[in-house]
Amino acid sequence: MNYNPEDSKWANRDRFVLSSGHGCMLQYSLLHLAGYKSVSIDDIKQFRQWGSKTPGHPENFETDGIEVTTGPLGMGISNAVGLAAAEAHLAAVYNKPGMPLIDHYCYTIAGDGCMQEGITHESASLAGHLGLGKLIAFYDDNGITIDGHTDLSFTEDVGMRFEAYGWQVLTVLDGNTDVAGLRDAIKQAxxxxxxxxxxxxxxxxxxxxxxxxxxHDIHGAALGKDEAAATRGQLGWKHGEFEVPQQAYDVFRGHAAKGASKQAEWNKMWAEYQQKEPELAAQFKRACMDRKLPDGWADSLPKLTPEDKGKATRLHSQDCINALANVLPEFMGGSADLAPSNMTLMKCTGNFLKGSYAERNFRFGIREFGMAAMCNAMSLDKTGIIPYCATFTIFSDYMRSAIRMAALSQAGTIFVTTHDSIAVGEDGPTHQPIETIPSLRMIPDLTVMRPADGNETAGAYKYALERSKNESRPTFMAFSRQALPNLPNSSIENTFKGAYAVIECADPEVILIGTGSEVHVCVNAAKEGLAGKKVRVVSMPSWEVFRAQPASYKDALLPKNVPALSVEAAVTMGWGEWADAFVGIDCFGASAPGQTCLDNFGFTSANVASCAMRCIAGERGALSNGSQGKH
Structure with a gap:
């Protein structure tokens, strides 16, 4: 492998992913031997202990030299597909004759457990379809999982399966001692x-x-002192615990030195590249090396007024994606076979496919889990890519583990979802998210955005792109299927507050808090059903962003001595943090036209006004939970 321990983020380094993350002591040992300062011999001794740099699974945010966080089986090999896709794209965009700026491999080790997980099917199938020739996966075929021998539950021919995906499949019969066979297989790969x-x-x-x-006794447990000593004896290893002979250090540090020399050669090529390709070089430096957004990029985002005709926020999302695609060449992504519904296709570029890797529209197919894991890796590639992936809000459940891993591993993935409530309508409760958005708000370090109109959508994209590029953190966005009016006082700036007053009122008697498509219902309730009452209407596109605001702002917007009623077409769980009473839906939806569902489950201005009066009178809790709509 080409790597330099002195610069672990070198753009053209080879990538390595340990998909079998429970075997991470192998990776820590190799990092230490190769000279990465992140893993000392004392860290090795503190494996899986509090405060060490050697946790029980590889964590990229904890240990320098780890590319991606692995542990959930199959996630790592899917990340490797994303890293290989990033390499293919960047090579196609930037490489010029005699100047292969991006030319590296991605290696991964996966085990029997990885091969059984469904996510591996999704990502490996797509990798074969895309023909990602720089991806080399080692399948550690030892026939053991936690339960015992794999023939208890797993007897398929994995090699034939991968050949069907479009992979080249090679076999090394003795992976324990046949080093020459392994080298030859890599050469063939x-x-x-x-x-x-x-x-x-x-x-x-x-x-x-x-x-x-x-x-299986050795799968996840330590050998024990006596068995470890016996193993050293059987292998002919004459050194004691944590004793590393200098020769081992010399060999590994020699490889690291070769990697440093390769980077020095690359630096010379980079200097030549800047002379011969100044425009592309400037783009590469900004987007990939410095990982900065260009000046004025956010000026491309649309700005609307209440007089502008309303439309579904998924259509506003489409406007934002296409505006950004024109000014951000590092912005790329796609949908899980729902581009015409999610409205996520970029019009200024073509499809990322075999033979057209320079294009930016990914056709992920119906592979939500693999899609999300790939996008996480494209962000963690640390070459400045801003990845997005899209599906219906309800189908984010298929990729929930990858969303959680994005938050944990600090991946700047932007999750774009549409059809965000019972307003989906005729497709019925199988497609109507009820608990989805509230449950995603429980994931630490994930920002959830549910915009109410065009300006809030633009604000959500500005926030998400800055968070992705500048902080490498994920954002989840949920957009409506149905048309919504543009609101008074909405703006990109107000979206960045997480919550703000759409209709202001001094000394309010009640505060209505809405998100997304329910904000305009609150506005109508204030104007019609609550005439004569002092009502403040608040739009809250993001709990997480509002939570981070100064206490003075939060207390001024939502004074604790004023009753507040939340209105959201989702379960009411969690709203007690912001409101005293709730209008929500604590049951599954129904198959009917979207507006019919909204009306029958209580998302009308009349019902909101009625619940607000009850809230003023002192009633608390879920005043409307959708049960009136069940039949």
């Missing part, structure tokens, strides 16, 4: 440039352990 390669490596788990090799 690199020679195949139009397909990813799976190298099936037959191994014995716990090789060398006299009493535990080839058993």
């Amino acid at each position: 690199k020679a195949c440039t139009d397909k990813p390669t799976l190298i099936k490596v037959k191994t014995i788990i716990g090789y060398g352990s006299p009493n535990k090799a080839d058993t």
Whole structure:
């Protein structure tokens, strides 16, 4: 591999992903031997202990040299597909004859558990379709999982499966000792440039352990002092615990030195590139090396007034995506076979496919989980890519683990979802998200945005792109299927507050708090059903952003001595943080036209006004929970 421990973020380094994350001591040991300062011998001794740099699974935010966080099986190999896709795209955009600015491989090790997870099918299938020839996966085929031998539940021919995906499949029969065979397989893998390669490596788990090799007893447990000593004896290893002979350091540091030399050669090429390709070089430096947004990029976002004709926020999202695509060449992504519904297609570029890697529209197919994991890796590639992926809000459940991993591992993925409530209508409760958005708000470090109109949508995109590029953090956005009016006082700036007054009122008797498509219902309730009452209407596009505001602003907007009523077409769980009483839906929806569903489940200005009067009178809790709509 080409790597430089002194610069772990070198753009043209080879990437390595340990998909079998529970075997992370291998990776920590190699990082230490190679000279990464992030892992000392003392860190090795503190494996899985409080405060160490060697946690129980690889964590990119904890240990320098780790590319992506792995642990949930199958996630890592799917991340590797994303890293390989990033390499293919950047190479197609920037490489010029004699100046291969981006030319590296992505290696991954996956085990039997990874091969059983469905996410591996999704991502490996797409990798084969795309012909990602720089992806080399080692399948550690040891035939053991936690339950025991894999033939208890897993007897398929993995090699034939991957060949059907369009991969080259090679086999090394003795992965325990046949180093030459492994080297030859890697050579063959690199020679195949139009397909990813799976190298099936037959191994014995716990090789060398006299009493535990080839058993599930060694899968996730320490050998123990006596068995460790016996294993060292059987392997002929004459050194003690944590004793590393200098020769081992010399060999690994020698490889690291070669990597540093490769980077020095790359730096010379980069200097030449800047002379010969000044425009592309400037773009590469800004977007990929400095990882900064260009000056004035946000000026491209649309700005609207209440007089502008309302439309679905998914259409406003489409306007934002296409405005940004024209000014941000690093902005790329796609949908899980829902582009015409999610409105996520960029019109200024073509499809990222085999033979057209320079294009930016990804056709992920119906592979939500794999899609999200790939996009996480494209962000964690640290070459400045701003990835987005899209599906219906309800189907974010298919990729929930990857959304959580984006938040945990600090990936700047932008999750774009549409059809965000019971207003989906005729497709019925299978497609109507009820608990989805509130449950996503529970994930730490994930910002959830539910815009109410065009300006809030533009604000959500500005926030999401800055958060992705500048902080490498994820944002989840939920947009409406149905048309919504543009609101008074909405703006990009107010969206950045998380919540703000759409209709202001001094000394209010009640405050109505809406999100997304329910904000205009609150506005109508204030104007019609609550005439004569002092009502403040607040739009709250993001709990997380509002929570981060100064206490003085939050207390002024939502004074604790004024009763507040929340209105959201979702379960009422969690609203007690901001409101005293709630209008929501604590049951599943129904199949009917969208407006019919909204009316029958209580999302009307008349019902909101009635509940507001009850709130003023002192009633608390869920005053309307959708139960009136069940039949």
